Amino acid sequence: MALALFAVIVGLIILVWSADAFIDGATDLAIRFNMPSFLIGVVILGVGTSAPEMVVSALAALSGSPGLALGNAYGSNIINITLVLGVTALISPVLIRSDVVRYDLVLLLLVTALAAFQLVDGSLSLVDGVVLMIALISVLLIQIYLSLRHHTDAEIDPEKKVNTLKAVIGIVVGLGLLIGSSQAIVWGAVKLATFLGMSELVIGLTIVAVGTSLPELVASVTAARRGEHDMALGNVIGSNLFNTLGVVGLAAIIHPMDNIEPQVLSRDMLMVGIATVLLFVLAIIAFKRQGVMKQASGLVLLLAFIGYSVWLGLTSL
Numbered sequence: 001m002a003l004a005l006f007a008v009i010v011g012l013i014i015l016v017w018s019a020d021a022f023i024d025g026a027t028d029l030a031i032r033f034n035m036p037s038f039l040i041g042v043v044i045l046g047v048g049t050s051a052p053e054m055v056v057s058a059l060a061a062l063s064g065s066p067g068l069a070l071g072n073a074y075g076s077n078i079i080n081i082t083l084v085l086g087v088t089a090l091i092s093p094v095l096i097r098s099d100v101v102r103y104d105l106v107l108l109l110l111v112t113a114l115a116a117f118q119l120v121d122g123s124l125s126l127v128d129g130v131v132l133m134i135a136l137i138s139v140l141l142i143q144i145y146l147s148l149r150h151h152t153d154a155e156i157d158p159e160k161k162v163n164t165l166k167a168v169i170g171i172v173v174g175l176g177l178l179i180g181s182s183q184a185i186v187w188g189a190v191k192l193a194t195f196l197g198m199s200e201l202v203i204g205l206t207i208v209a210v211g212t213s214l215p216e217l218v219a220s221v222t223a224a225r226r227g228e229h230d231m232a233l234g235n236v237i238g239s240n241l242f243n244t245l246g247v248v249g250l251a252a253i254i255h256p257m258d259n260i261e262p263q264v265l266s267r268d269m270l271m272v273g274i275a276t277v278l279l280f281v282l283a284i285i286a287f288k289r290q291g292v293m294k295q296a297s298g299l300v301l302l303l304a305f306i307g308y309s310v311w312l313g314l315t316s317l
Helices: 002-032 037-048 051-062 066-091 098-119 126-149 164-195 200-211 214-225 229-254 262-289 295-315
Strands: none
Touching: 002 037, 002 164, 002 214, 037 126, 037 229, 051 066, 051 229, 066 214, 066 229, 066 262, 066 295, 098 126, 098 229, 098 262, 126 229, 164 214, 214 229, 262 295
16 A cells, blocks of 8 residues: 555655656747647647557557547546647636637537547447548648647747757656656555555546546646646647547557447437537636636536536436
């Protein structure tokens, strides 16, 4: 038990430090190559912080438990929008640009609809997995195009001197420690929960789900506190796109899924859709008012997270 407690405490300390190094490196890289912060958030932060979900889902599929891959991906999407973005908005206002509402969030809605459509027949075939992976590549290319199209040099300070090698090292080391410390926290928390008598089901639905989203949470909060609001929102959008298309797509390719539990569609995928639509509506409201998502929106998202957690608990008894 002492080792588990040590893992949680040290993991949290490393998590915070690695997030700083990761954001520093990503910000410097954006400055060095005159890249939009939102693009860095989508591609580097969004894809990078989804590495825990990718690893967990790939291992689950290889071990013959593809259902775990779906729960991990969709559960992380729900947490990213409701908990991660909710906490971020409570701590620091999140900037909402018109092109994000018109293009990026619409893309996320379409991707979510595609995922739901594939689940209607209760299975995910090899073809479904390939379609998702092709969609992922297409969406990332669209994201890059849109971000560069709407980018202006005013977003960055061209006078700042940046060491490219140091920035890349910061991203690689920061991401590695971010993922490693998250896994240490999850391991320690599971051990502590087991010692305290919590069931494996409760542990999986709470600790592991939140644990694999820790990189997104810490990265988004750190980016927002440093004024990189585009990075914070881009992280959530990029992560959800990658989870829905890449994580699930890879799992389906490794191990096609038959007889998927009905609750995956009727509860979990439905909640992903509700959370995505809620984010879209809140983003429109925020843009039309002051152009930022503030504490009220963060509170609404957190209430949605609590509501889903209660729903999950009641339907899992």
